[in-house]
Amino acid sequence: MRINGNEVGTSVGGVPPDSDAWHHVAVVYDGTRPATNTLSRNVHFYVDGIQRGDGNTLTNVLVAGNTNPLTVGNSSVSRGVGNLMVGKIDDVLILSDYAPEAVGNGKTNESIYCFMNADDDIEPPIITCPEDLFIPIDENGCTVTNLVLGYPDVSDNCEIASVTNDAPTQFEMGVTLVRWTAIDVAENTTVCTQSVTVVDVTPPSIQCPPPVVIELEACEQSVTNLVIGEPMVSDNCGIAGLIMEGSSEYFIGTTSVVWRVWDTAGNTNACVQQITITPSTTGDCDGDGLTDWEEINLYHSDPNNPSSAGDGLSDGWKVQYGFDPTNAVPAECRPTYW
Numbered sequence: 001m002r003i004n005g006n007e008v009g010t011s012v013g014g015v016p017p018d019s020d021a022w023h024h025v026a027v028v029y030d031g032t033r034p035a036t037n038t039l040s041r042n043v044h045f046y047v048d049g050i051q052r053g054d055g056n057t058l059t060n061v062l063v064a065g066n067t068n069p070l071t072v073g074n075s076s077v078s079r080g081v082g083n084l085m086v087g088k089i090d091d092v093l094i095l096s097d098y099a100p101e102a103v104g105n106g107k108t109n110e111s112i113y114c115f116m117n118a119d120d121d122i123e124p125p126i127i128t129c130p131e132d133l134f135i136p137i138d139e140n141g142c143t144v145t146n147l148v149l150g151y152p153d154v155s156d157n158c159e160i161a162s163v164t165n166d167a168p169t170q171f172e173m174g175v176t177l178v179r180w181t182a183i184d185v186a187e188n189t190t191v192c193t194q195s196v197t198v199v200d201v202t203p204p205s206i207q208c209p210p211p212v213v214i215e216l217e218a219c220e221q222s223v224t225n226l227v228i229g230e231p232m233v234s235d236n237c238g239i240a241g242l243i244m245e246g247s248s249e250y251f252i253g254t255t256s257v258v259w260r261v262w263d264t265a266g267n268t269n270a271c272v273q274q275i276t277i278t279p280s281t282t283g284d285c286d287g288d289g290l291t292d293w294e295e296i297n298l299y300h301s302d303p304n305n306p307s308s309a310g311d312g313l314s315d316g317w318k319v320q321y322g323f324d325p326t327n328a329v330p331a332e333c334r335p336t337y338w
């Protein structure tokens with residue numbers, strides 16, 4: 001075949017003109033001028049995507065002027081059989097302003113293709129999202145800002161126009177799916193999804209109400225429906241529940257009440273409140289001369305029985321005379337006036 005009348009022979013193109021096969025031929029007139037000839041211009045010549053020619057450039061192709069178009073298949077110089085282009089031209093695209101940027105050492109047919117017409121690129125980009133993220137949050141709030149997501153791996157057969165994502169500026173607790181979108185210059189689009197999981201790992205704080213000390217009325221053994229207060233609780237995200245572990249009835253002695261709190265992520269914390277119930281220090285339930293408190297805490301006698309030992313002698317009398325009220329007093333030890 002001929003370019004502007006110059007024969008591109010076997011030694012230049014590497015493909016015999018009568019090879020009986022279809023070939024993709026690209027000719028690029030880049031407008032540069034060799035110093036040797038003011039009427040010649042350099043031409044880049046490609047067959048099947050491989051640049052051919054004298055070195056990388058088919059030099060000294062004669063053209064009338066710098067703005068003249070190239071002629072391909074031209075046989076104006078000679079009409080001899082050996083100089084005709086054999087076969088048919090299937091399709092001709094004449095483009096301006098693109099090709100000079102695309103040609104040069106090492107440029108492939110594909111890169112020329114991408115420059116020729118971006119709309120012909122039907123191959124979407126390839127995108128691989130950054131790794132999924134698992135973000136534990138501390139006590140300073142319940143959301144994450146300024147999160148570094150990483151960057152996806154993106155490639156395209158031609159050129160990427162943009163890579164964007166729809167990440168919020170603030171990630172709430174839970175799972176957020178971030179959608180990354182790569183768009184090439186022909187507006188083909190590929191998306192991938194990165195998962196960001198924000199987890200509250202900070203347990204709630206809890207401060208128990210102060211200890212409670214209650215003195216019973218005479219004869220009482222326990223108290224119910226006692227108002228013991230409520231703990232102070234807080235959490236970086238939210239409180240899901242608060243319970244008091246134990247009975248609502250408190251008996252004489254000290255009971256440890258456990259208050260337990262959960263946050264919305266299931267983290268838990270607890271504190272202990274002491275409830276102290278004492279017998280009456282003034283009341284004497286059984287009328288034996290000893291207060292309920294004295295019987296329980298000092299003499300270990302029955303505050304509901306005036307004669308704990310069952311010998312008919314009152315607990316108070318025994319204490320007064322140095323006896324243990326929990327033991328029966330032998331007959332020989334009793335006062336003679338009895």
Ligand SMILES: [Ca+2]
Pocket residue numbers: 121122123124125156157158159184186188
């Ligand atoms: Ca593409």
Ligand SMILES: [Ca+2]
Pocket residue numbers: 200201202203204235236237238263264265267
């Ligand atoms: Ca928390």
Ligand SMILES: [Ca+2]
Pocket residue numbers: 284285286287288289290291292295303
């Ligand atoms: Ca008593």
Ligand SMILES: [Ca+2]
Pocket residue numbers: 286288290295301302303304305306307308315
């Ligand atoms: Ca008693």
